[in-house]
Amino acid sequence: MERDELAGWLRLSTTPGVGRGAARRLLAALGLPQAIFAQPPAAWRSCVTPAQAAALARPPETLEALLEQTWAWLQDAGEPARRIVTLGDAAYPPALLATEDPPLLLYLLGAPQFVHAQGQPFAPQRCLAMVGSRNPTAQGAQHARQFARALRDAGLTIVSGLALGVDAAAHEGALQASADPATPATIAVVGTGLDRVYPRANRELAQQIARHGLLVSEYPLGTPPLPANFPRRNRIISGLSQGTLVVEAALQSGSLITARLAAEQGREVFAIPGSIHAPQSRGCHALLRQGAKLVEAAEDVLEELQPGGAASPRPASVAAPEPAPATHRHQEVLQALGHDPLGLDALVARTGRDAATLQAWLLELELDGLVARLPGGLFQRLGAA
Template identity: 65%
Template structure:
């Protein structure tokens, strides 16, 4: 993108009072951002309110600094960083099928694999995997397993780089992507500028995604993690995917926003069931009651799309006594307290605590907040 074109795009989208809808109206009327600024105020006022037309006559505050910062950011890694506008071949055409597509995307990542993903706007080979920022250990394991299976089957995992399920799904996809994969392992759609990583704990993960996938943002450089940006970016997560899988979610989770947006876009919605006692599963159960497909394995997802079965990961070897362990048999997969487990097993509390610690160290049991324990799926 040339400097003059970038200047016009940043000025248009940064002008107070100009949101996506107003910008689209101006582009329909005048063709390009440069053409917008070539018109006088009276002509602009025929397409937008007079106050907006007046604001367009001068650069917004901080525009010159933003332009220079964006040019420097692009030039720092030209093979990995681009700005994508509708009409350009690298712009994901699947987003143009949305009611409110982004007009300018900041992109950072593996552009060698990008064309294979954007070439199929009607059926992008991507699955959104989203969920709780505070998942159970089993939820984290599920997110990684689904992410790994998707990538191994040649699909791209789309998520939001958040803590919890999002991060685990990205990690699984990176681990499962074949070396010769023609498309990105995973796409992270973020709610900040691409010159910063949020949350900071995912800095290393963001770098790994940039090397083997793609980071996307519709927000200009320097944009901090504002609360209102994250629900809005969820429409892009849904738009880049053929369907959305919710692994764990509370009833007020932002993941349910992504699921609703996916449904509104005519996309499939999937949900992983969990314990009726776990708050992190209540959102998934609500989605299932509303018509989302209940999913217990990746084949349930691919069956809906008529895609080939997903490769099954080699199951981990069970601990020698796992099949016959009385504590595991009584523990089940729902969270349970120590007193209830004492009643089930008949074991003295000290002996039971010692066995639970052994199972926890073997990775077969998780210790949850509230002095609860939960058996994990290990295969």
């Protein structure tokens, strides 16, 4: 991209009061940004309101500084690699282009072989979005990692939002897989400029993604983590993907926004059921009542995403890994725990054992990866324990 071309795209995308819809109308009618701004304002009024035409006639005050910053960012030849893909670029993801509201610009940061791929950096691999609660149960976080790893091993690229909780676990699971390195392990769609990482706790994870996949944003460099940006970026997460798998979600959550957007975009929606007592499961149960496909194993997703009826590659193991063998006394505790979080007092009542003995056994189960200790003094079984 030449500097003048970049200036035109930045001016079009950052002019106050001119949204993506108005910008796309101008592009459809008048061509690329340089051609648009070569026209007199009278030519714009067939596509935008008089107020928008007046705004377009005045370059934003921040344009020159943003242009300098962005141009310098693009010129950095080190790793990770950088690129901007515009709505008029042949490399723009076809799946996203087919949605109702595609972004004007996509900023890419990641492994050079993906960022600088000839033609289409998002093809030919298939993409699956995985989203869920920022405060998942221990079981929910484990599900996210296990499913992401299995689905990545089956050839899918996992798309998520780099948030805490399920998003981070999904990215981590995909990065742990041993799938073909010729395709991105995972794609993180973020709600800030790519010169920032939010949340900061995921900085190391973002660096790993940049080495083995892609970070994507529609927001200019320097954009802070504004609350309105995160629901808006969800349409990109679903739009890049053939389907969206919701691992855990409360009834009022951004994950359900992503699922709704996926359905509106004509994509598959999947949900993992959970405990009827867990608030994080209610969103998934609502999706299942609305027709989402119930998922118990990775095969449930793969059979829906087979391209053209061809057989999908199968992961070596798509179910939860087998836990370490439990002793007889541990089986007694696990049976009493059930599959919902439970406090020590309730476990004492169910087993008849004293609290000190149960605490010792629970610690052993924790160390074996069979039980997780939750906030509030609760315990929960993990995996197929």
